[in-house]
Every structure is written in structure tokens, then in C-alpha cells.
Amino acid sequence: MKAVFFTRHGGPEVLEYGERPEPAPGAGEVRVAIRAAAMNRLDVFVRNGIPDVPLPQIPGGDGAGVVDALGEGVADLAAGDRVLLQPGLWCGQCEFCRAGEQSLCVTFRILGEHVPGTFAEKVVVPRRNVFPIPAGLTFPEAAAFPLAYQTAWRMVVGRAAVKPGETVLVHGVGGGVAGAVVEIVILCGGRVIATSSDAENLRVAKEAGAELTIDYRSEDVGQVVRKHTARRGVDVVVDMVGEATWMTSLRAAARGGRIVTCGATSGPNPKEEIRLIFWKQLSILGSTMANDREFRALHAAVAARKIRPRVDRTFSLADAPAAYRYMEEGRQRGKIVLVPEGVQPEGPDGD
């Protein structure tokens, strides 16, 4: 089969496109013929080099397609079924899995990071990672939401547990996870304050329902938030920026506030003021991917059209280096999607 892969870490130049062995589904597994694969910032980190990435590696966590072959014991799917993939992989047996907290699994892995991913004509995943594509969604739309939106869903719903009327500060809204956070906070009845350096991203956040948007290049985010909340601060801060925003997050949180993080795009070692944490009795909440229950709730919200994933642009799988470069420029307004050669994914039913 054709696939994108790399045999060493580095920039877009390490990406190769060519033949890789077609994977065979083992017991309890399903092989899916990919019709669309969506890109995430994680794919760039994996290519650049983070620990535990086996080489050679086929990247890609997000994908949608049709069932191609079934492993032993899988009887409730048929070849040709339209499906999307949950990219989180768990053991199902450790204490965390048994408690329903799959993203805390002691062997938690992600498709395309620790095992061969979706930037290929075919991929093999456990049966429990295969979900039907909700009616009316194209393959690119179905591939566009699982990784980013489940990350946002767990932060907002599972970890911060945002309640109606609460105010949530979201740093660096754009595509990807922060944009999904804005949508999900609004869905929960929360009030959003969004920051970005990009006027178009702020416009999109406003359109999604943010009550206040702040251009952090021209305004002091802490001061604007203090003024907007009559010096009280916000109930929740969603901070995946890290070094550049952490002190602002600690200051912007109200007494008893929660700060939730799933990443650190500007760096992992921010300045911190511990006195602010204990005096204001802040809760710092870490979050990674989502558990099975949260993913199913997200899937239901997408099926109910409460969430509509946005696709910015599609590239051919063979043009993956160009797609990565486009992603690293950071000007996309939605998901970048890769499509295998010969696939026409844009029809209403994607086929």
C-alpha cells in the first residue's frame, strides 16, 4: 500500500511517500481503507522527534474511511461500512481502563505516534476504536474532529466541568484544540473570553459565541480580563500555550478558579507564582485526549449537529510535505486533510 512515512526525525524533508507493507488485522482488530486523514499539531511534533516514536513511522492520528477487512472475532461490522477512528489506544485491563479512564491507561498510546497511523491507504485499529460516521458528514469532516475535539471535550466537560454561566478564558484560539474549546464551552452554556494575535481567528471566535475577544499583541490580557469581570477573574482558564501565558492564567483566574492544560506550545517550563495558587486556592488540572465515555458523548454531539467540524483544505497523500509546510505556517482556518490518490472525498456522502 502507499503511505507517508519517515525513517528519521526532522523537518518536512524527512517525509517519504511510497510502498509500505499492508497491515493485517489481528484478533479483535479492523482494517480500514482510508478515504481522508486529518492533520494535527501532534503530527509535526512526532515528525520532529519526541520520545517513544518507533522508526520507521507512518504518522497520522485522525482518519475516516471504509471497513476493508475484519480480524478474528469481529462480527458486528461489514466490509464497506463508513467509519471514523478514535486515535487513543488503551489496554482495557489496567486499573484506569477498568475505571473507565482510558486516557489514563498505563500503556496509553496514540495512533500515528506509537503505532502506524492514518497517513496511508490502510490502517489497522482495535474494533473499539471504530465508530460509524454520523449521517451527512463527508469523510474529511468525519476525520477532522476526533483528536482535537476529544482533547477539548475532556478539558471543558470532563476536567474543568464548565457550568452554565461560568466565564472561561481561552488562550490562542485558532484552528485545532483551542477553537474546539470555544465551541464546547458555548455548548455547555459557558461564557468565553478568547485571545489571539489574528483578527480572523478572533472574528471566528466571536461568531461562535465568544462574548469578548482580545488581541494579545495590542492589549494586556490580564488587565482586560480584570476589567471585564469587575476584578473578580474568570472561573476557568484553558491554557495550552504554556510559558508565554501561564502567569497571566494564574492572575486571571478567580478565587477558587480552575486552570486546565493539555499542552505547552510556547514551552513547558513557565514562571510560576505558588503563592497565587494557594492564596486563591486554584486547581491546576492536566488533561490528555479523552476517555471512552467522553468520546462517545462527543460523537453524539457531532451526530446531533451541535458540532460541525471545519475543513480548510485537502491535499493528496503524496503531497504530504506541502501539507505539513502549510500547517507549520499556521494560517489554516480549520482542518488540513490528506486524501489517498484516486479518492473523491467531497461528495455529500463522501463517495
Ligand SMILES: [Zn+2]
Ligand atoms: Zn489500560
